[in-house]
Amino acid sequence: MKKQRSHTPRIRSRTSRQAPPSPPVLRVSGLTFAYPGRSVLRGISLEAREGEAVAILGPNGSGKSTLLKIIATLALPADGSVFLDRWDVAQHPGEARAHLGVVFQSPALDDKLTVLENLHFHGLLYGLAQPLLGDRIKESLEVFRLWDRRHERVEKLSGGLQRRVELAKGILHKPRLLLLDEPSTGLDPAARLEFWYFLRRILRSAPMCAILTTHLTDEADRCDRVLIMDRGEALAMGSPGELKGKLGGDIVVLQSSDLQKLRRKVHRHFRLDGTLSNTELHLRVPGGAEVLPRLVRSFPELIESATLRKPSLEDVFLQRTGHRLHHESAEATRGDS
Ligand code: ADP
Numbered sequence: 363m364k365k366q367r368s369h370t371p372r373i374r375s376r377t378s379r380q381a382p383p384s385p386p387v388l389r390v391s392g393l394t395f396a397y398p399g400r401s402v403l404r405g406i407s408l409e410a411r412e413g414e415a416v417a418i419l420g421p422n423g424s425g426k427s428t429l430l431k432i433i434a435t436l437a438l439p440a441d442g443s444v445f446l447d448r449w450d451v452a453q454h455p456g457e458a459r460a461h462l463g464v465v466f467q468s469p470a471l472d473d474k475l476t477v478l479e480n481l482h483f484h485g486l487l488y489g490l491a492q493p494l495l496g497d498r499i500k501e502s503l504e505v506f507r508l509w510d511r512r513h514e515r516v517e518k519l520s521g522g523l524q525r526r527v528e529l530a531k532g533i534l535h536k537p538r539l540l541l542l543d544e545p546s547t548g549l550d551p552a553a554r555l556e557f558w559y560f561l562r563r564i565l566r567s568a569p570m571c572a573i574l575t576t577h578l579t580d581e582a583d584r585c586d587r588v589l590i591m592d593r594g595e596a597l598a599m600g601s602p603g604e605l606k607g608k609l610g611g612d613i614v615v616l617q618s619s620d621l622q623k624l625r626r627k628v629h630r631h632f633r634l635d636g637t638l639s640n641t642e643l644h645l646r647v648p649g650g651a652e653v654l655p656r657l658v659r660s661f662p663e664l665i666e667s668a669t670l671r672k673p674s675l676e677d678v679f680l681q682r683t684g685h686r687l688h689h690e691s692a693e694a695t696r697g698d699s
Pocket residue numbers: 397400402420421422423424425426427428429694695697
């Protein structure tokens with residue numbers, strides 16, 4: 363007994379000492395950016411650690427691509443800083459680029475060249491020479507199960523395979539950070555699943571992290587952490603579970619031909635403040651399973667349909683902004699003062 367009691371705490375303390383959080387690979391602090399007459403980013407901060415996939419989630423025009431451009435050394439912020447490991451990217455863009463992999467939204471492959479040729483030229487651009495270049499190409503293509511397709515011209519490959527070639531190219535020089543701009547755009551559901559399988563695989567096998575921009579909540583849901591942005595501002599940061607958990611309760615979604623009237627009545631009789639969204643009234647309530655039938659019984663003439671679900675990242679966005687993620691590009695691009 364004595365032996366066991368003294369042994370157990372020693373193991374525990376050693377385990378806890380062994381797992382300090384790794385220092386962030388990427389540290390973005392207080393980033394501010396403006397085009398002439400238009401403020402685009404205001405005080406954005408963000409971190410990413412080895413093994414993590416971090417999503418920047420926001421509607422069109424919220425500043426996601428601009429943030430990615432600054433991290434990729436393609437634009438300079440007015441204020442704030444970006445560190446990639448020890449490199450301040452504004453001060454040392456060359457060093458930062460050497461440790462960055464970028465997969466842009468629009469394909470950056472030469473589709474008349476073979477898979478192998480595309481990777482070969484990319485490797486040369488990064489200063490890789492034979493025999494290391496050949497080894498790296500083989501390694502990257504094997505990770506993405508593309509080795510057998512290496513002699514095929516890119517134009518002959520499906521969209522999903524082309525995206526895999528882009529990823530293989532993006533990690534060829536073993537970057538610390540992989541930047542992905544709207545990586546699922548143009549991919550069918552099967553190719554998207556495949557993309558996520560391979561992204562997770564490289565994040566497990568190499569000491570790197572990934573930042574991806576998206577306007578899709580289901581894509582952000584797959585990430586370890588999410589930065590929610592709207593109109594150049596960071597609204598929230600956390601794991602998808604934390605962000606949804608903070609919202610709490612259930613979401614009751616009501617449809618009606620007279621949403622304003624329904625909203626007023628719900629407020630008067632239930633003391634619930636709803637958010638109008640398109641043709642729906644969204645109510646965040648504790649114990650939705652009890653509240654929903656009472657609502658339907660109270661306003662049968664007004665309620666056309668009623669559904670109950672757990673909060674989503676879309677609800678987090680709606681709660682923070684008062685508008686939905688997917689149909690306010692016009693609002694978002696209207697600009698800010
Ligand atoms: P997102 O990637 O979230 O769609 P962007 O970073 O592309 O957002 O754009 C953010 C804002 O900056 C938008 O309002 C957009 O209209 C504006 N913007 C983007 N590029 C330019 C530019 N070259 N000149 C002026 N405004 C720009």
